[in-house]
Amino acid sequence: MHRENYMNALREDIVDTITKYLTPMAQRYGYSDIPLETNVKWRPMVLVIGNYSSGKSSLINEFLGAKIQDTGQAPTDDSFTVLTYDDTVPEAEGIRVVEHRDGKALLNDPEFPFSTLRKHGQRFAAHFQLKRINSPFLKNLAIIDTPGMLDSITERDRGYDYQEVIGDLAQKAGLVLVLFDAHKAGTVREAYKSIRDTLTAHTFEDRIIFVLNRIDECTTFNDLLRVYGTLCWNLSQITGRKDIPMIRMTYSANAAASSNNSAHLPSFLPLLENQREDLRQIILQTPLRRLDHLASYLEIHGERLSHYIEALQNFALEFQSFRLQKIFIGFLISLLGGGLIAFLVMMTAGIAAPNALLSVGGIGAGLIMILWMSFFQKKLDQKFRTRRLENLDTLTPVADQTRKDSWSAIRDLVGQTLRKNKGDYTLYDLKMDLFDIRQVNNVVTQKIREALSDFRGMSDHDLEEWGKDAWSVTPKKPSKL
Ligand SMILES: Nc1nc2c(ncn2[C@@H]2O[C@H](COP(=O)(O)OP(=O)(O)O)[C@@H](O)[C@H]2O)c(=O)[nH]1
Numbered sequence: 058m059h060r061e062n063y064m065n066a067l068r069e070d071i072v073d074t075i076t077k078y079l080t081p082m083a084q085r086y087g088y089s090d091i092p093l094e095t096n097v098k099w100r101p102m103v104l105v106i107g108n109y110s111s112g113k114s115s116l117i118n119e120f121l122g123a124k125i126q127d128t129g130q131a132p133t134d135d136s137f138t139v140l141t142y143d144d145t146v147p148e149a150e151g152i153r154v155v156e157h158r159d160g161k162a163l164l165n166d167p168e169f170p171f172s173t174l175r176k177h178g179q180r181f182a183a184h185f186q187l188k189r190i191n192s193p194f195l196k197n198l199a200i201i202d203t204p205g206m207l208d209s210i211t212e213r214d215r216g217y218d219y220q221e222v223i224g225d226l227a228q229k230a231g232l233v234l235v236l237f238d239a240h241k242a243g244t245v246r247e248a249y250k251s252i253r254d255t256l257t258a259h260t261f262e263d264r265i266i267f268v269l270n271r272i273d274e275c276t277t278f279n280d281l282l283r284v285y286g287t288l289c290w291n292l293s294q295i296t297g298r299k300d301i302p303m304i305r306m307t308y309s310a311n312a313a314a315s316s317n318n319s320a321h322l323p324s325f326l327p328l329l330e331n332q333r334e335d336l337r338q339i340i341l342q343t344p345l346r347r348l349d350h351l352a353s354y355l356e357i358h359g360e361r362l363s364h365y366i367e368a369l370q371n372f373a374l375e376f377q378s379f380r381l382q383k384i385f386i387g388f389l390i391s392l393l394g395g396g397l398i399a400f401l402v403m404m405t406a407g408i409a410a411p412n413a414l415l416s417v418g419g420i421g422a423g424l425i426m427i428l429w430m431s432f433f434q435k436k437l438d439q440k441f442r443t444r445r446l447e448n449l450d451t452l453t454p455v456a457d458q459t460r461k462d463s464w465s466a467i468r469d470l471v472g473q474t475l476r477k478n479k480g481d482y483t484l485y486d487l488k489m490d491l492f493d494i495r496q497v498n499n500v501v502t503q504k505i506r507e508a509l510s511d512f513r514g515m516s517d518h519d520l521e522e523w524g525k526d527a528w529s530v531t532p533k534k535p536s537k538l
Pocket residue numbers: 107108109110111112113114115116127128129130132205270271272273274307308309310312313316
């Protein structure tokens with residue numbers, strides 16, 4: 058219990074830091090349109106994907122301890138269902154759906170992190186829903202059940218881009234379970250595409266767990282080995298890697314018991330019983346691992362944002378000194394021009410009164426300066442921007458790999474932003490903001506990392522003794538944020 062409280066409080070601290078410090082700057086400078094915490098603010102989520110009939114819903118029901126999700130041979134359930142916790146009904150009264158919400162409500166409620174999915178349109182909204190369930194399994198996490206992947210189905214049939222939805226959800230998920238069943242060990246086209254492209258682009262390898270499900274349907278141990286081998290082969294073909302990812306093998310005991318061959322369950326099954334328990338533990342650990350992800354998320358975006366602002370600042374600095382130089386030249390030219398005009402007036406009109414000449418020269422110089430500023434200077438500014446934006450890579454030093462990585466992540470965005478607002482910044486603001494974001498990176502992120510490693514080393518007893526104040530890491534200060 059204490060562990061949970063501390064975990065939640067630490068999570069809130071991280072999300073708070075992102076909301077208070079990173080997001081306002083990210084939005085001010087066009088680093089991100091949506092608040093950075095959107096993807097991380099809610100509870101940890103476990104996304105379950107896989108072929109249709111691979112037993113996703115049955116396995117989820119098994120974990121929840123009740124038949125919550127519809128199951129069946131035909132691909133009947135074509136919805137994305139978020140399963141989350143509700144404790145208003147005691148567990149003793151039976152585990153069941155306490156509240157149901159439709160997709161529209163879910164996409165528009167700021168409590169949830171799903172507003173970014175609105176872009177997938179009406180058809181998707183109609184296939185998106187949430188169920189609140191009083192199952193203790195969901196106390197610290199949410200599970201997302203998904204429609205199965207199919208060979209025959211096209212994007213037109215679905216009415217939304219399935220891979221993009223999976224990608225968006227995977228990005229928010231702390232864990233992604235990819236299920237295969239013993240009959241179709243990884244051959245469905247949608248599954249192939251998900252593993253090869255979508256997941257690679259939207260999540261991290263260590264968040265993906267491959268599961269070979271429905272193993273009770275392998276009649277013999279040999280059969281199981283054959284299926285396992287096929288799946289390994291397929292996966293290494295898809296991922297293009299020689300090392301084979303760890304694959305858990307399990308089955309739904311309830312589904313197996315009600316299947317046709319329940320009387321002849323294979324003899325190896327009891328040996329693999331522990332794998333379901335392993336899987337259960339991996340899922341239950343999601344909130345803890347999620348803390349690491351959150352800390353990395355804060356770190357990565359903190360780094361990138363400060364790199365981004367640094368690039369804008371360097372551009373603005375160079376731009377400013379370029380302008381000052383050229384304005385000075387303009388000024389000298391105006392002076393010369395003014396002098397020349399006065400001289401010509403003196404020679405041609407024969408005016409010699411110094412005051413009059415001074416006025417004529419002054420007016421002439423003023424006019425030339427106006428012309429300079431409204432025409433030549435603009436042209437020169439434009440030329441500078443074009444030239445500088447062609448050489449973006451020299452804007453900031455990228456000495457080590459971390460900087461190279463962050464630069465490659467923000468490079469195009471820096472170009473876009475500078476093209477859009479023409480580098481028109483107040484240098485003082487940039488300087489202050491850069492100072493603040495570096496402060497957050499150095500102090501806060503470091504403290505969160507320390508709190509996290511302390512937390513891992515602590516027993517429940519230690520945690521009891523440890524006041525929340527001990528790791529209230531958000532600094533009181535940063536200037537003007
Ligand atoms: N024998 C056996 N049947 C299963 C297992 N898991 C699911 N099934 C059956 O396979 C069908 C599809 O399962 P379902 O959970 O709806 O798959 P989903 O489409 O991936 O959600 C249902 O008829 C289940 O009873 C399993 O582990 N063993």
